[in-house]
Amino acid sequence: MVSSDLEDLCFHINMKISTIKKTLQLRNIGQEPSLKSMLCKIGHEMVLLHDLLNKMETEVQQQEKLKDLLKELQKSAERDQNEAQHLRENIPAHLPKPTQSCITGPTVKCEEQTKVVEPERAKKPTKEPRLIKEAPLITAEEFESVPAYMKGRLTYDQINAVVQEVNKAVVGKYKILHQPLKSMNAAVRNLYHRFLEEETKDTKGAGLRPAEG
Numbered sequence: 001m002v003s004s005d006l007e008d009l010c011f012h013i014n015m016k017i018s019t020i021k022k023t024l025q026l027r028n029i030g031q032e033p034s035l036k037s038m039l040c041k042i043g044h045e046m047v048l049l050h051d052l053l054n055k056m057e058t059e060v061q062q063q064e065k066l067k068d069l070l071k072e073l074q075k076s077a078e079r080d081q082n083e084a085q086h087l088r089e090n091i092p093a094h095l096p097k098p099t100q101s102c103i104t105g106p107t108v109k110c111e112e113q114t115k116v117v118e119p120e121r122a123k124k125p126t127k128e129p130r131l132i133k134e135a136p137l138i139t140a141e142e143f144e145s146v147p148a149y150m151k152g153r154l155t156y157d158q159i160n161a162v163v164q165e166v167n168k169a170v171v172g173k174y175k176i177l178h179q180p181l182k183s184m185n186a187a188v189r190n191l192y193h194r195f196l197e198e199e200t201k202d203t204k205g206a207g208l209r210p211a212e213g
Contacts, residue, residue: 070153081165087172090187132174134167 029035137160176184176192184192 066150077162077165080169081162084165084169084172087169087176087191090191091172091175132171134170135163137163 029039138156140156143156143159173191173195176188177195179188179192181189181192
């Protein structure tokens with residue numbers, strides 16, 4: 001037991017002596033003119049290397065943030081696509097379709113019947129049809145202006161496909177909002193009430209514009 005303790009003590013003292021020798025050697029090297037310039041150059045390169053590592057760390061953090069943003073964009077596009085698919089699959093087949101005579105106005109025969117049945121009723125003005133705004137597709141020039149590190153994430157066709165799916169969802173939504181309640185089945189009526197609850201004073205009617213003559 002005593003022999004083992006003495007060996008450990010000797011090893012510890014030898015390590016200390018070795019460290020002191022190395023420290024003295026480094027101090028002597030730093031005082032030599034021929035090696036002093038070399039040590040200064042190494043120190044300068046260490047500073048440059050430290051700055052480079054800091055820049056790389058900053059770039060990695062920015063790329064991580066960009067990756068998170070792209071993930072959120074992908075999730076949002078998938079939600080819109082699923083909603084558009086649901087709307088397309090649940091539109092009732094018995095929706096009334098406007099005829100040309102109803103859009104442009106009654107025919108001569110209808111006018112005569114109106115005069116016979118209701119001669120004193122004033123002619124109702126034809127309602128101006130409403131069109132639904134759609135987001136325009138991006139052009140090739142707009143896609144080329146996107147930074148290169150973002151261009152590799154989504155292709156030109158993928159971006160326009162997402163825009164088209166969003167447009168389908170918006171068109172389906174506002175078609176349901178302007179559909180007569182009597183013609184709706186239960187599923188479409190639930191969507192109708194949900195869309196009304198989601199409307200705010202800022203979004204109400206934002207997806208509609210009057211038809212151009």
